[in-house]
Structure formats: C-alpha cells, structure tokens
Amino acid sequence: MAFKALLALVLTVISVLDVGVGVYAQTNPSAGLRFGPVNFAGYDNYVYRDNVTSAQIVLTDSSSTSEPSRFIAAFPNGNTGALVYFIPVNSSNSTTALGTTLDLGTVASVSQANNQTGLSGNLSFSGDLTFGVTLIGSVRTLRDYVEGGGVFHSIFNYTVPYFSNTTILLQRNWINGTTVQYLTFETLSNGVFNVTPNANASIPPTIRLIRPDPATNATVRFTHVLNFTGTTPVTPFVPLEGLGKESLFLTTAPTTNESTTTNNSALTSVLQTIQNNGSAIADQTAFLSYTSKTLAGGWRFLTYFGRDTLLALRLLLPVISPSAAESILGAVLERTNATDGTLCHEETIGDYASFVNLQNNRSGLGNTPSYSYVMLDTDFLLLPVLAEYFVNTPQGAGRANAFLQRNSTLVNGSFATLLQRNVDHVMGLARPFTENATRERLVPIRDPTVGNWRDSGTGLGYGIYPFDVNCALIPSALRAIAILSSASLLPSNYSVASSYAQTWDTAYTYFQVPISPSLASAAVENYVTRANLSESLLFGAGSFNGTNIVSGSPVTDLGWYATGQTIGLTSSGGGGGGNSTSAGNATTTGGNSTAAGNGGNSTFYALSLKADGTPVEVLHSDLGFVLLYSNNVSESVLQATVEALQPYPRGLLTNVGMVVANAAYDSNITDYETFNNLQYHGAVSWSWQQGLMASGLTHQLSLCNRSTSDQISSPSRSTNTTTTIPTWCNNTSLVQSLLQAQQRLWYSIAGSAPALYTEVLSPLWSANSTNTTEFTIGDLGAISPTGTEGDAIQLWSYGFLAQVDPRTGRPVAGGFA
Numbered sequence: 155m156a157f158k159a160l161l162a163l164v165l166t167v168i169s170v171l172d173v174g175v176g177v178y179a180q181t182n183p184s185a186g187l188r189f190g191p192v193n194f195a196g197y198d199n200y201v202y203r204d205n206v207t208s209a210q211i212v213l214t215d216s217s218s219t220s221e222p223s224r225f226i227a228a229f230p231n232g233n234t235g236a237l238v239y240f241i242p243v244n245s246s247n248s249t250t251a252l253g254t255t256l257d258l259g260t261v262a263s264v265s266q267a268n269n270q271t272g273l274s275g276n277l278s279f280s281g282d283l284t285f286g287v288t289l290i291g292s293v294r295t296l297r298d299y300v301e302g303g304g305v306f307h308s309i310f311n312y313t314v315p316y317f318s319n320t321t322i323l324l325q326r327n328w329i330n331g332t333t334v335q336y337l338t339f340e341t342l343s344n345g346v347f348n349v350t351p352n353a354n355a356s357i358p359p360t361i362r363l364i365r366p367d368p369a370t371n372a373t374v375r376f377t378h379v380l381n382f383t384g385t386t387p388v389t390p391f392v393p394l395e396g397l398g399k400e401s402l403f404l405t406t407a408p409t410t411n412e413s414t415t416t417n418n419s420a421l422t423s424v425l426q427t428i429q430n431n432g433s434a435i436a437d438q439t440a441f442l443s444y445t446s447k448t449l450a451g452g453w454r455f456l457t458y459f460g461r462d463t464l465l466a467l468r469l470l471l472p473v474i475s476p477s478a479a480e481s482i483l484g485a486v487l488e489r490t491n492a493t494d495g496t497l498c499h500e501e502t503i504g505d506y507a508s509f510v511n512l513q514n515n516r517s518g519l520g521n522t523p524s525y526s527y528v529m530l531d532t533d534f535l536l537l538p539v540l541a542e543y544f545v546n547t548p549q550g551a552g553r554a555n556a557f558l559q560r561n562s563t564l565v566n567g568s569f570a571t572l573l574q575r576n577v578d579h580v581m582g583l584a585r586p587f588t589e590n591a592t593r594e595r596l597v598p599i600r601d602p603t604v605g606n607w608r609d610s611g612t613g614l615g616y617g618i619y620p621f622d623v624n625c626a627l628i629p630s631a632l633r634a635i636a637i638l639s640s641a642s643l644l645p646s647n648y649s650v651a652s653s654y655a656q657t658w659d660t661a662y663t664y665f666q667v668p669i670s671p672s673l674a675s676a677a678v679e680n681y682v683t684r685a686n687l688s689e690s691l692l693f694g695a696g697s698f699n700g701t702n703i704v705s706g707s708p709v710t711d712l713g714w715y716a717t718g719q720t721i722g723l724t725s726s727g728g729g730g731g732g733n734s735t736s737a738g739n740a741t742t743t744g745g746n747s748t749a750a751g752n753g754g755n756s757t758f759y760a761l762s763l764k765a766d767g768t769p770v771e772v773l774h775s776d777l778g779f780v781l782l783y784s785n786n787v788s789e790s791v792l793q794a795t796v797e798a799l800q801p802y803p804r805g806l807l808t809n810v811g812m813v814v815a816n817a818a819y820d821s822n823i824t825d826y827e828t829f830n831n832l833q834y835h836g837a838v839s840w841s842w843q844q845g846l847m848a849s850g851l852t853h854q855l856s857l858c859n860r861s862t863s864d865q866i867s868s869p870s871r872s873t874n875t876t877t878t879i880p881t882w883c884n885n886t887s888l889v890q891s892l893l894q895a896q897q898r899l900w901y902s903i904a905g906s907a908p909a910l911y912t913e914v915l916s917p918l919w920s921a922n923s924t925n926t927t928e929f930t931i932g933d934l935g936a937i938s939p940t941g942t943e944g945d946a947i948q949l950w951s952y953g954f955l956a957q958v959d960p961r962t963g964r965p966v967a968g969g970f971a
C-alpha cells in the first residue's frame with residue numbers, strides 16, 4: 155500500500171546509507187557539532203551537525219509562561235525548515251503553558267533513499283496538546299509568518315498522507331523541482347494521537363496528542379527530512395561542508411616578518427582560549443561556517459548575508475583561518491552583479507526562490523536563486539577587508555593570486571574580473587565628490603527605505619546620506635583599491651584611488667553638529683522626562699554608579715562625566731547642568747574639546763543627512779566604522795567618540811551595553827520616539843556594534859603604539875611599516891581620554907555579557923523597582939509591538955572572539971572576570 159511504503163521510507167532511520175554525494179560532505183572531524191540549549195529571548199536553541207546534515211532546533215523555553223509552545227527544526231541546506239505551534243489542551247486549566255523539552259542526546263541525523271536527509275530527536279511534553287499552525291518549507295516562509303502578523307500563502311499548505319494513533323506524517327512538495335519535505339511525529343511513550351480529518355480535504359485535520367497517564371509526560375520522536383540536491387532549472391549545486399573550530403580559527407599564531415610590532419603572546423593566548431575554554435562559543439561560530447559560504451546567523455536567518463559576513467570577517471581578521479576568510483570573500487564575490495559590480499546583500503534560495511520568481515511572473519525560473527543588491531553599504535565592505543587580508547595579514551600573504559583565479563560558480567566571471575567590477579563601481583560612485591567636494595555629491599542610499607545596516611527609513615531617521623558609508627566605508631574602500639594596486643593585484647592606473655580617498659577624508663565635516671553646553675543640558679533634561687528615564691542618570695556615573703573597578707585594571711579613573719570628555723561639560727565652555735564627580739576621581743584631562751574652535755561647544759556627528767542636507771541629530775555608534783576602517787582619523791571625530799562613550803543618555807553607554815542610537819540632543823523631538831528602546835535601530839544594543847567600537851579603539855590606539863601590551867595589534871600596524879603614526883598621537887590629553895573611554899566601553903560590554911553573542915537587546919530602565927537604578931537586559935521582540943524576535947546566534951557578534959578585555963588582559967573568548 156502506497157502510504158505504508160512511503161511511511162517505511164520516511165521512518166526507517168538508516169544511520170549510514172550510501173546515497174551518493176550527500177549535501178554535507180564533512181572532511182574535518184571537528185565539523186561535527188551537538189550543543190544546546192543556548193537560551194535567549196524565551197527560546198532554547200540546539201545545534202546538530204555531522205556529515206549527513208546540519209540543523210538548528212528552536213523550542214519555546216520550557217519555563218516560559220507563553221501558552222503555545224513553538225517548535226522549529228531548520229537546515230541551512232536550501233534554507234529549509236518546519237515549524238509547529240503546540241497548543242496546550244487541558245480542560246481543567248486551559249491557560250497553563252505547555253512544557254516541551256528536547257532530549258539532545260537522542261538527536262541524530264537521518265539518511266534515507268531518494269536522497270532524503272535530515273534529523274530526528276525526542277520531545278517530551280508535559281501536557282496534552284493540539285497542533286496549531288504548522289509550516290513546512292523555507293526558513294524565510296517561517297520567518298515571514300512569525301514576523302508578519304501570522305499569515306502565510308496557501309501555496310505553502312502541506313498534506314497529511316498518513317496518520318494513525320501512533321504516527322503522523324506531514325508532507326510538503328516544493329513549488330518547483332522534485333524536492334519533498336517530510337515531517338513525522340511518532341509516539342514513544344504515554345502518547346496517543348487523535349486525528350479528526352477536515353471535511354474540506356484541503357484543510358489539514360485536527361491533530362491532538364493525548365497522554366493516557368496525565369501525571370506523566372508524553373515522549374514523541376520527530377523526524378524532519380528533505381531532498382534538496384539541486385535547483386530547477388539546473389544551476390550548479392555546491393554541497394555545504396562545515397568548518398569546525400580548528401578549521402575556522404587559526405590554531406597557532408602565524409609568524410610575520412616584523413616580530414617587533416606583533417604581539418604574538420596576546421594572539422597565542424586568544425587562539426588557545428578559542429580552542430579550549432572558549433570552545434563552546436567557537437562551536438556556535440562554527441555552526442555558521444561552511445567552505446562555500448558563511449551564514450549571517452541561526453534561525454531566523456540561516457543563510458548568506460553579504461554585509462554581516464564581511465563585517466564579521468573584519469572583526470575576526472586576526473584569528474580567522476585562510477580557508478574561512480576565503481570562504482567569506484569568495485561567497486561575496488561569487489554573488490557579484492557581473493554587470494554593474496554591486497554586491498549581494500541577501501540571497502533567496504530553495505522553495506522561497508520559487509515563490510519570489512512566481513510573484514515576479516517569472517515562474518519559468520523555477521527555484522533559481524535570486525540575489526538582492528539593494529544595500530549601499532555592502533558595496534563598500536568587500537574591498538577594505540579583502541585588501542587587509544591579502545596584503546596585511548600573515549595568514550593571507552601570498553594567497554591572492556590563486557584566490558583571484560577562481561571562477562564564480564553562480565555568475566559568469568573569475569574572482570579577479572568580479573573584483574574589478576566592484577572596484578569600478580566604487581570608483582564610479584566616489585568620483586563626483588572627488589571632482590567637486592560638495593554635500594550634494596555625497597553618496598545617497600539607493601532605495602528610499604533601506605541602504606545600510608540600520609535597514610529602514612526610521613533606522614536612519616529618514617536621512618538618505620548615511621554617516622557610515624560616506625565618512626568611513628567609501629574612503630576606506632578607495633584606500634583599499636590603492637593598496638591592491640600597489641600590490642599589483644589591480645592594474646597600476648587604479649592608484650589614483652589614493653587621491654580620491656584624500657578628498658573623501660573630508661566628508662565627515664558635513665555631518666558635524668555643534669551643540670552648546672546650555673543647549674546640551676536643556677536637551678538631556680527634556681529627554682529624560684519624555685523618555686521616562688530618571689534625572690539620576692545625569693549625575694555621577696549614571697547607571698554605572700557602584701560599578702567596581704575590576705582587579706588588574708590599568709585605569710582607576712574612568713572619567714565618567716569628566717569635563718572635556720562629556721557633551722555639555724566642555725573644559726573651556728563651562729559646565730551646564732551635571733557635574734563631573736564620578737565613581738573614579740576628577741578628570742585628568744581637558745583642553746581639547748574645543749579643538750574645532752567652537753568656543754566651548756561640543757561637536758557630535760549626525761547619523762545621516764536628509765535629502766536637503768539637514769542633519770539627523772542623533773548620537774550614534776557608527777563612529778566605530780571610522781575608528782576601525784581609517785588610519786587617519788580627525789581629532790574632532792576622536793573627541794566625539796570620547797564624548798559618545800559616556801553613560802546614556804548623555805552618551806551611549808548603559809550598564810547592560812552600548813546603545814546604537816540616542817536622540818537626546820535632537821532638536822527634532824519626534825525622533826525621541828523614532829529612536830526609543832522599542833525600535834530595532836533605536837536606543838537598543840547590538841553586540842557587534844560594541845565589538846566594532848572596541849576593535850576600532852584598539853586599532854586607533856595601536857596606531858599610536860598606545861594599546862596595552864596584552865592587546866592584539868591590528869594587522870595593518872603589525873605588518874605594514876609604511877603606516878605613519880597619526881599626528882593626534884601627540885595630543886596626550888586626547889590619547890588619555892581615549893584610553894579612559896575605551897575602559898568605560900568595556901564596563902558596558904561586560905554588563906551585556908549574558909547576551910554578548912546574540913543579535914540585539916533593549917536596555918530597560920528599572921528605577922521604579924525598589925533599590926535599583928540600573929538598566930536590565932530586555933528582550934526587544936517581546937516588549938516591542940514592531941520588534942522581531944532576537945537571534946540567539948548572530949555571526950558578527952562573534953567578532954568578540956578576536957578581542958582581549960583591556961581591563962584585565964583576558965581573551966573575551968574565555969568569558970569575563
């Protein structure tokens with residue numbers, strides 16, 4: 155009988171069955187993974203990877219009080235997943251949340267005939283339940299459902315080809331091709347399925363799980379398999395081969411020509427920590443890493459994003475292996491638009507690619523992948539890191555030619571050709587400003603609503619000229635072109651990019667927002683009232699009051715609210731509001747806040763400029779891009795960084811992390827709401843932005859030879875002897891302020907430690923509860939009507955693995971003291 159035969163195929167768990175070329179072809183033994191739960195934002199996350207499959211399982215935290223329990227099992231392969239809401243059924247108390255737990259020890263890969271691969275595992279249910287919304291298809295389909303107010307297209311409906319009181323088989327045929335996905339549930343103990351078919355056959359039956367013994371849990375084994383082995387029409391299929399932590403990270407410090415400036419002992423200690431006591435975190439990073447591409451994060455993404463991977467590579471550069479670095483660079487180059495040199499932000503593959511093609515009236519393309527080129531910042535992120543890797547890192551030395559000879563498997567062209575397309579694109583966008591450096595010739599976002607990592611119109615305050623792209627990424631990409639040209643990796647005529655870069659180095663001046671001490675103090679007073687914060691945050695060390703200096707710290711004066719280091723407390727302009735008493739001592743610095751000659755004003759930098767040139771007066775963390783991507787930063791930007799690294803709301807730092815935007819000084823007070831702590835890019839903390847700021851400060855201080863001995867020098871400092879020492883290094887009070895600001899930042903970072911590797915958190919002010927005057931870590935997805943569920947495993951947040959805590963000299967991979 156057909157159903158029985160089908161069932162036999164699906165349920166027969168054959169641990170090793172020769173199915174030819176699998177979708178996973180592990181050669182590195184450490185590529186196998188089994189870990190969890192990683193708990194974040196109300197969910198437990200588990201990972202399983204072997205040579206058959208790679209998967210993430212996400213379950214509602216069993217201590218959650220939310221009623222339905224959500225189950226997701228998802229694969230990077232084809233960006234595929236399944237989701238089921240288990241709804242508690244309990245006649246005596248229907249509001250009791252249902253506990254569902256996974257027994258990780260029972261999770262195993264499954265390999266069956268017809269190239270069906272996937273995984274199975276045992277779930278334990280503490281109550282009776284009905285199946286609620288169930289989706290089988292693309293991770294993107296699941297994500298749209300959970301983010302999009304709970305709707306899905308009926309093209310994603312599944313069928314129930316078989317059920318009994320012990321087994322349920324759900325099937326989904328992909329829109330195009332012969333790929334079939336199966337999701338089965340089999341009772342193992344104390345569970346009976348009760349299935350009521352729907353009169354309308356296209357509507358799924360009602361599925362109940364009842365526990366004969368209500369005092370005991372039911373145990374149910376799930377199996378989720380699919381056979382996606384190629385697209386229709388045929389495009390090359392590249393299997394996903396996982397990189398384990400020994401392949402992903404360097405295991406020993408590479409030798410360099412110039413041992414004097416390379417701090418091998420710091421690097422050695424970081425690398426040992428990654429492989430040993432930091433290995434749980436390294437394994438999380440490894441789950442996202444494959445030879446042919448790197449995933450931007452776990453669920454809700456599990457797929458390629460150009461920006462995320464390029465920024466993660468930049469942060470991980472000192473510690474990443476050549477194969478992992480080249481996998482990231484290669485994945486970006488492979489997806490270049492060969493016509494215009496733009497770079498791919500996001501790819502759409504698998505079943506969802508069919509859906510997109512159908513919606514675009516291009517169903518003939520079947521499930522041919524589509525690539526989005528909408529993000530402006532991505533176009534400028536490849537060149538700086540590619541040049542840095544091949545020219546300045548020891549592990550990248552001598553590898554460029556072989557790499558550039560590779561051909562793309564996805565678009566036409568060799569890597570060298572595609573790289574040059576991007577170079578020409580960058581030069582083309584940069585040229586008008588170099589010919590006449592006026593504000594109108596800055597580079598705007600291409601799409602009215604998205605353009606850089608802040609994603610949306612609201613994220614940029616409706617500006618169109620983003621600070622990060624214009625002040626950091628364009629000049630850095632131009633400099634990279636000149637470096638590649640002098641290294642003979644690009645034709646010599648591209649050396650002209652160096653003079654382009656010099657002109658672009660002045661672009662930051664268009665973003666300056668001067669503010670007087672009196673305006674600044676009036677603004678923050680108004681802001682704390684409207685934002686329902688407390689005045690107490692404006693005095694002393696604010697939410698850092700009571701912070702203990704960690705033992706071993708090289709700095710005892712943190713300069714909290716120090717005059718000359720705080721907006722509104724300029725050394726020559728007279729303090730307005732506030733005072734500079736601090737958890738540490740009075741400031742030792744001052745003098746240079748008026749470097750710009752503003753007579754006591756502070757200068758901060760607009761997040762973006764609107765089409766008419768009006769600055770969006772939001773204090774922001776994108777200063778970190780300038781710090782990490784430039785070697786010749788102006789004193790004004792460095793001073794603004796010092797002032798931004800003060801307690802929120804005067805600056806960006808809360809005791810649970812640095813916020814990415816602060817509208818306290820904005821004369822347009824509607825921005826208070828646009829950038830509040832319920833907004834995805836508002837007064838919330840993105841861990842990778844902290845990493846960027848921290849890494850940027852280390853880079854700048856190392857250019858002055860002022861990084862502490864236990865920090866890893868940036869590659870350009872350690873190998874490139876031509877990098878000159880910037881003139882600001884002679885300004886000892888500025889250098890001292892930067893060292894203090896760096897320490898302050900790390901107290902904030904350490905406060906975010908429980909969420910360090912996640913996507914985003916919202917600092918919640920809890921002054922109303924007794925005895926607390928601090929922020930606590932809030933779950934943005936839960937508290938915000940528009941917020942999305944935070945991702946527990948986010949690639950770019952692992953950039954911290956390359957860092958050393960400057961307070962203690964300990965590698966971050968080993969945790970905080």
Ligand SMILES: *[C@@H]1O[C@H](CO)[C@@H](O)[C@H](O)[C@H]1NC(C)=O
Binds near residue numbers: 170205
């Ligand atoms: C997977 O690895 C196991 C041993 O770890 C080996 O026995 C098996 O043949 C491998 N399977 C495939 C498909 O490579």
Ligand SMILES: *[C@@H]1O[C@H](CO)[C@@H](O)[C@H](O)[C@H]1NC(C)=O
Binds near residue numbers: 246
């Ligand atoms: C239902 O369960 C909740 C949570 O466990 C409990 O607080 C409540 O008292 C229960 N109500 C009844 C009627 O049993």
Ligand SMILES: *[C@@H]1O[C@H](CO)[C@@H](O)[C@H](O)[C@H]1NC(C)=O
Binds near residue numbers: 252253254255278279
């Ligand atoms: C029963 O299920 C609950 C929720 O999933 C879990 O916390 C508990 O450990 C389970 N009990 C047993 C004995 O497995």
Ligand SMILES: *[C@@H]1O[C@H](CO)[C@@H](O)[C@H](O)[C@H]1NC(C)=O
Binds near residue numbers: 318319320346
């Ligand atoms: C399950 O179904 C089988 C046969 O279909 C039947 O013999 C058995 O009694 C059923 N069990 C329960 C608990 O309903």
Ligand SMILES: *[C@@H]1O[C@H](CO)[C@@H](O)[C@H](O)[C@H]1NC(C)=O
Binds near residue numbers: 268269332333383
């Ligand atoms: C996938 O499996 C189905 C049956 O489960 C089979 O009909 C189909 O040919 C398979 N496709 C591939 C690509 O192996």
Ligand SMILES: *[C@@H]1O[C@H](CO)[C@@H](O)[C@H](O)[C@H]1NC(C)=O
Binds near residue numbers: 308309311356357358
């Ligand atoms: C898909 O399923 C929904 C209910 O889950 C039903 O209302 C709809 O008619 C189905 N559509 C098709 C095309 O089967």
Ligand SMILES: *[C@@H]1O[C@H](CO)[C@@H](O)[C@H](O)[C@H]1NC(C)=O
Binds near residue numbers: 493525527
């Ligand atoms: C690539 O660029 C060309 C020229 O700008 C454009 O017409 C084409 O649509 C782009 N390709 C894709 C896939 O976006």
Ligand SMILES: *[C@@H]1O[C@H](CO)[C@@H](O)[C@H](O)[C@H]1NC(C)=O
Binds near residue numbers: 329387
């Ligand atoms: C993809 O599926 C759609 C919807 O069934 C169909 O119209 C289209 O012809 C298919 N395309 C290919 C290439 O198979």
Ligand SMILES: *[C@@H]1O[C@H](CO)[C@@H](O)[C@H](O)[C@H]1NC(C)=O
Binds near residue numbers: 559560561568
């Ligand atoms: C790339 O493709 C070209 C032809 O299109 C071929 O001559 C060359 O050998 C290929 N390079 C590599 C490294 O495979």
Ligand SMILES: *[C@@H]1O[C@H](CO)[C@@H](O)[C@H](O)[C@H]1NC(C)=O
Binds near residue numbers: 591
């Ligand atoms: C530069 O642009 C400004 C403003 O658009 C214009 O007034 C000026 O004439 C231009 N200068 C040159 C040399 O083109």
Ligand SMILES: *[C@@H]1O[C@H](CO)[C@@H](O)[C@H](O)[C@H]1NC(C)=O
Binds near residue numbers: 689690694696697927
């Ligand atoms: C921090 O301490 C200062 C005194 O130094 C006090 O004025 C302020 O209210 C305190 N702030 C908080 C948030 O506890």
Ligand SMILES: CC(=O)N[C@H]1CO[C@H](CO)[C@@H](O)[C@@H]1O
Binds near residue numbers: 175176383
């Ligand atoms: C890509 C792939 O693995 N294809 C295999 C699918 O399964 C058939 C037999 O079941 C093999 O012949 C193919 O090689």
